[in-house]
Amino acid sequence: MLRSPTTSEYEVIERFYRAKDVMFGGHDYRITVGVSTCSMAKGAHLVLKKVEEEVARRGINARVVRVGCNGMCFSENMVEIIDHEGSWAVYAYVTPERVSRMLDGYFSGSSRGVFAFRVKGGSLMDEERVPYIYEIPFYGKQVRRVLRFMGIVNPLSIEEYEALGGYSGLKRALRLTPDEVIDIVIRSKLRGRGGAGFPTGLKWKLVREAKGDVKYLICNADEGDPGAFMNRLTAEGNPHIIIEGMIIAAYAVGASKGFVFVRAEKPLMADMLARAIEQARDKGYLGREILRRDFDFDIEVILSAGAFVCGEETAMIAAIEGAATARGGRCSPTPRPPYPAEKGLFYKPTLVNNVETYAQVAYLFQAGLEDFISVGTENSKGTKVFCLAGSIRYTGAVEVPIGITLRELIFEIGGGVPKGRRFKAVQIGGPSGGCLPKAYIDYPLDYEQLKSLGAIMGSGGIIVIDDKSCIVDVARYFLKFTVTESCGQCTPCRIGLRHMLEIMNRITEGKGTEEDLIRLERLGNVIAKTSLCGLGKTAPNPVLTTLRYFREEYEEHVKQRKCRAGKCMKLRAR
Amino acid sequence: MLSEDEVKEIIASFGGDRRYVMRILQEIQRRVGYLPKENLKMVAELLDVPLAKVYGVATFFHQFRLRPHGRHIVQFCFGTACYVKGNDKLWEWLRRKLGLKPGEDTTADLRFTLQKVRCFGCCSMAPVIKVDGDIYGNMTKEKLEEVLRRYA
Numbered sequence A: 001m002l003r004s005p006t007t008s009e010y011e012v013i014e015r016f017y018r019a020k021d022v023m024f025g026g027h028d029y030r031i032t033v034g035v036s037t038c039s040m041a042k043g044a045h046l047v048l049k050k051v052e053e054e055v056a057r058r059g060i061n062a063r064v065v066r067v068g069c070n071g072m073c074f075s076e077n078m079v080e081i082i083d084h085e086g087s088w089a090v091y092a093y094v095t096p097e098r099v100s101r102m103l104d105g106y107f108s109g110s111s112r113g114v115f116a117f118r119v120k121g122g123s124l125m126d127e128e129r130v131p132y133i134y135e136i137p138f139y140g141k142q143v144r145r146v147l148r149f150m151g152i153v154n155p156l157s158i159e160e161y162e163a164l165g166g167y168s169g170l171k172r173a174l175r176l177t178p179d180e181v182i183d184i185v186i187r188s189k190l191r192g193r194g195g196a197g198f199p200t201g202l203k204w205k206l207v208r209e210a211k212g213d214v215k216y217l218i219c220n221a222d223e224g225d226p227g228a229f230m231n232r233l234t235a236e237g238n239p240h241i242i243i244e245g246m247i248i249a250a251y252a253v254g255a256s257k258g259f260v261f262v263r264a265e266k267p268l269m270a271d272m273l274a275r276a277i278e279q280a281r282d283k284g285y286l287g288r289e290i291l292r293r294d295f296d297f298d299i300e301v302i303l304s305a306g307a308f309v310c311g312e313e314t315a316m317i318a319a320i321e322g323a324a325t326a327r328g329g330r331c332s333p334t335p336r337p338p339y340p341a342e343k344g345l346f347y348k349p350t351l352v353n354n355v356e357t358y359a360q361v362a363y364l365f366q367a368g369l370e371d372f373i374s375v376g377t378e379n380s381k382g383t384k385v386f387c388l389a390g391s392i393r394y395t396g397a398v399e400v401p402i403g404i405t406l407r408e409l410i411f412e413i414g415g416g417v418p419k420g421r422r423f424k425a426v427q428i429g430g431p432s433g434g435c436l437p438k439a440y441i442d443y444p445l446d447y448e449q450l451k452s453l454g455a456i457m458g459s460g461g462i463i464v465i466d467d468k469s470c471i472v473d474v475a476r477y478f479l480k481f482t483v484t485e486s487c488g489q490c491t492p493c494r495i496g497l498r499h500m501l502e503i504m505n506r507i508t509e510g511k512g513t514e515e516d517l518i519r520l521e522r523l524g525n526v527i528a529k530t531s532l533c534g535l536g537k538t539a540p541n542p543v544l545t546t547l548r549y550f551r552e553e554y555e556e557h558v559k560q561r562k563c564r565a566g567k568c569m570k571l572r573a574r
Numbered sequence B: 001m002l003s004e005d006e007v008k009e010i011i012a013s014f015g016g017d018r019r020y021v022m023r024i025l026q027e028i029q030r031r032v033g034y035l036p037k038e039n040l041k042m043v044a045e046l047l048d049v050p051l052a053k054v055y056g057v058a059t060f061f062h063q064f065r066l067r068p069h070g071r072h073i074v075q076f077c078f079g080t081a082c083y084v085k086g087n088d089k090l091w092e093w094l095r096r097k098l099g100l101k102p103g104e105d106t107t108a109d110l111r112f113t114l115q116k117v118r119c120f121g122c123c124s125m126a127p128v129i130k131v132d133g134d135i136y137g138n139m140t141k142e143k144l145e146e147v148l149r150r151y152a
C-alpha cells in the first residue's frame, strides 16, 4: 500500500527540482548513496565505491553523490537514482554485489533487479513502478523538518544546502533585531530537545539580558544517552542546518564565539561539523561582519574524551575550560544557580542548547512561525526526532509531531516487535528515563505527560523491550551505567547509587528479599531529591519506574526465585 | 613513550595553557596509543600542576588508557540496544575464548585488546562491534569469529 506524499513533502521535491542545476551539475542522473557511521557497519562506503566504479565503467552520465542517512536504518544500504523528469527510484538492501544488477535493471527500464522493499503485507513494489520514497509507510506519521533534507543533500556541499533553501533562515533572522528574533522563538514555544525541555526563547532572553562584555554559545553534541543517535545522524547528514541555527542564536543573544562539544567516539560527526564550519566561513556566514552586518561570530569544534556527565551543561563548560586545574582534575558539574545564562564559560553569560534545538531554530526561520506551530501540543510545538531501536521491526530515526502516541511510533511507524516476540515495555530517555508498560502506550508523548509517568522525554531514544528481556536486569543495566558515570563528587549519587546497584545485584542473583524492594524505593527517592546534578537526580528513574509498573517481576525474583525471561542465570525460568 | 621535547612541543601547540590538559592528553594518546606514566609526569611538571590532577583527567574520561594495547582494538558497544540484543553475552564469550582473566583486556600475544564502549549510536545495527575503526553490525558468535580472523 502506497501513501500519498503531503504538501511539505512535495515541497521538498519541488525545491530539489528548482535547484536542478546544482543537484545534477550538468549530468543526466544523480545517484545517491547514504553513508553514515551506522550504514558503514553494513558496508555503505563499499557500495558507494562500487557505484562509482560501475557508473564510470558503463559510461553513465551520472553524478554519484555521498549523502547522509534518511533514517530508515532497517533498509540499509539505500541507493537512489534520480532523473530530470521526476522519477526518483529508491533501492533498499543494496550490497556491493547487487550494485551491478540494480543498474542493469534501472537502465533496461524494468524494475527487475530492484530489491523489493518489504513491508507488512508483502512487497511494496508492483512490477512496473519504483516508488517515491515518501510513499513508503515508514514515512506515514512523520513530519520531517530537521530531517527533511537528510538523505537528499550532500552534507559536504554548502551549495546544495543553500540551493534547497538553507541559510535563508539566517538571512531572514538578520533582517530582524535580536529582540524580534527572540520574540519569534518565544512565540514558537520551542523547548530544548536535549532532555529537560526548557523553553528555548526564555533561555535566549536570559542570556541576552545578562551583563557581560563577552558572551559565548555552546552546542551540546555530546549525545551520551545510549540508544540515542539523532544528533549524530543529523550532523553526519546535514551539518549546515545545525550551524545555521547556531548563528541565528548567536545573533539573538549577542555571542561572539561558539563551541560544538562532540565525543571522540563519534569522529565522523565531528569531522562533518568541522568541514561545514569551514565552508560557512568561506561563504561569509561566519567570521567578521557576517552578511555585512555588524555581527562577528565564529565556531570551534571541541572533541570530548567522553564521559556521560559531560553532557550536563556545567560539567561540559568545565570540560571546555579545561577544568583540570580549576576544578580538581575532573570535569564535574557545579551547583546551579548561577546558571550558565548568567555565569557560564569563563564566567561569562553562555547559551547552551542541544544539536536538535539549533536545527529546529534553523527550520523555524526558514519556514516561518505559522508553519512551525502548526503541529505539536498546547505547551510545546513542533516536532521531535526519536530513535527507534531494540526489539522493533523497523529501526531508525523518525521525526514526528510532539504529542504523538507511543503506539503510533512503535506499532504504526516501527512495525511493532519482530515475529515470535511479545511487547513488554518501552524505555524512553536513556539512563535518566523510565520503562513504561503497554497500558500507557496511548498517552500523548510530551514533556509533562512523560514526567507524570516517571519517565522523561530525554534526548528521544526509544528502546523496545520484549518478553525475552528481564525487566529487573534492564533496570540494573542502567544503574550500572550511572554508577560508573557518576563523577563522584556528591554523596547521594556516589554512594547511594552504588548501594542500589548492590541490592539489584542481589535480586538478580536470587538473594533478594521483599525488604530490598522497599529499600530500593526509599533510597531512590532520597537520591533523586538530594543529588547535585541531573545525573543523580534522574538515575533512580529506571529502577523506580520498573518497580512501579513491573513489581510482579521483582516479586517473582525475590519470592519465588524466578526470572520469567530466563536472563538471570542463577534463577529458574519457570 | 614520547620524549620530553615532543611533549613540550604538544604543550606549546596549545599555547602552554594549563587549561588544555584533556586535549594535550588526547594528542599524546593519538601518537603513542596510550598514556605512558612518564608522559603524564612530564605534562604535570611542564604545566606545573599536581600529577594527581593530570591522573584525574586521565582516569575520568573513557577515551584514555594507561596501558599499551594489542595490535587490534576490538570495541564492544554496551549501549542499551546492544545490551538487550545480547552484546554482553558475546563479550563474555569472546573473553573466555581468548582466555582473558578478570582485569585483563589484552591477549598474551598482543593481538587483541578488548574494550567496552558506551554507545556508538548505531543502535539500529545492534549488536555492534568496532575493530580498529571498522564498524560491524548485527553480530553473532559466527560473524564475530569470521570478522576477527581478518585481523591477524
Ligand SMILES: Cc1cc2nc3c(=O)[nH]c(=O)nc-3n(C[C@H](O)[C@H](O)[C@H](O)COP(=O)(O)O)c2cc1C
Residues within 6 Å of the ligand: A191, A192, A193, A194, A195, A196, A197, A198, A200, A220, A221, A222, A223, A224, A225, A308, A309, A310, A311, A312, A313, A314, A352, A353, A354, A355, A357, A533, A534, A535
Ligand atoms: C547527566 C546529564 C547528561 C546530559 N547529556 C546531554 C546530552 O548528551 N546532550 C544534550 O543536549 N543535553 C544533555 N543534558 C542536558 C544539558 O544539561 C542541557 O540541559 C541541554 O544541553 C540544554 O539544551 P536544550 O535546552 O537545547 O535542551 C544532560 C544533562 C545531564 C544531567
